[in-house]
Amino acid sequence: DVSAVRMLRALYSSGTVSVVEQTERAVVPLRFLLVLSILMAEDILLYWGSGSPPCWRVMIALEEKNLHGYKSKPLSFKQQEHKGPEVLALNPRGQIPTFKHGDIVVNESIAACMYLESRFKSQGSQLMPDSVTEQALVLQRMFECITMQKKMYDVVFYEWFVPEGERHESALKRNKENLTTELKLWESYMQKLDKGSYLAGKSFSMADVVCFPYIALLVWFGLNTERYPRLGEYYELVKERPSVKASWPPHRLENPQNQDTIKGL
Numbered sequence: 001d002v003s004a005v006r007m008l009r010a011l012y013s014s015g016t017v018s019v020v021e022q023t024e025r026a027v028v029p030l031r032f033l034l035v036l037s038i039l040m041a042e043d044i045l046l047y048w049g050s051g052s053p054p055c056w057r058v059m060i061a062l063e064e065k066n067l068h069g070y071k072s073k074p075l076s077f078k079q080q081e082h083k084g085p086e087v088l089a090l091n092p093r094g095q096i097p098t099f100k101h102g103d104i105v106v107n108e109s110i111a112a113c114m115y116l117e118s119r120f121k122s123q124g125s126q127l128m129p130d131s132v133t134e135q136a137l138v139l140q141r142m143f144e145c146i147t148m149q150k151k152m153y154d155v156v157f158y159e160w161f162v163p164e165g166e167r168h169e170s171a172l173k174r175n176k177e178n179l180t181t182e183l184k185l186w187e188s189y190m191q192k193l194d195k196g197s198y199l200a201g202k203s204f205s206m207a208d209v210v211c212f213p214y215i216a217l218l219v220w221f222g223l224n225t226e227r228y229p230r231l232g233e234y235y236e237l238v239k240e241r242p243s244v245k246a247s248w249p250p251h252r253l254e255n256p257q258n259q260d261t262i263k264g265l
């Protein structure tokens with residue numbers, strides 16, 4: 001990025017990066033990279049809401065890419081802040097995440113994650129493997145997560161989505177069966193991989209960035225990890241990752257008690 005390099009040169013010549021560091025050959029590039037990532041992070045603005053999985057995935061990607069100092073604006077769903085003028089000016093749907101880097105606005109969460117990976121390719125974790133063959137599985141899991149999310153929401157948010165007069169026990173039962181089938185599928189994916197694997201194999205990848213917030217939401221809604229042990233182990237593994245810990249939804253930290261909505265599935 002030419003403008004960033006120019007900015008660094010200016011910092012260097014103005015003495016902000018000290019003369020002593022110029023002699024520490026090995027240290028200088030590291031310091032440069034650190035200064036560079038701080039400068040770049042300052043250009044990023046994210047509107048987000050606590051507990052929103054699409055917001056969380058962008059936050060995980062930002063952490064993985066060492067963009068820790070981005071401008072972060074938490075909004076309250078309760079107070080409808082995501083429908084306020086600041087968000088609407090950037091995102092006509094009034095949804096979060098709303099993401100901006102310089103003049104570039106990317107509001108679809110998966111698109112924002114992919115943008116961060118391309119834009120900061122050599123910074124922080126590599127989230128898309130070089131091998132196209134390996135990319136295939138990462139992409140497959142990233143996008144089938146949308147189906148998993150739909151099946152989960154049809155159960156856990158049934159009452160929220162469906163007006164009282166239109167609810168049917170039989171419809172909810174069918175939605176639960178569909179979710180059970182989906183959970184068994186994801187459990188079978190994990191069973192085919194070595195123990196301690198991430199969603200697309202040995203390395204943490206964009207598949208985990210995109211899907212983990214939904215696995216965490218399943219656990220929060222009471223996923224029976226005795227019935228889905230590999231999903232449970234996967235959750236335990238990824239929840240300890242620094243990027244995930246740093247971005248954990250604050251309201252769930254305050255109220256860590258899991259629900260039992262899907263315990264029976």
Ligand SMILES: N[C@@H](CCC(=O)N[C@@H](CS)C(=O)NCC(=O)O)C(=O)O
Nearest residue numbers: 052053054094095096097107108109
């Ligand atoms: N397609 C969007 C969906 C984002 C989304 O559904 N955000 C929710 C919060 S989790 C939202 O803002 N809902 C408010 C609304 O739709 O009015 C993405 O993945 O980025």
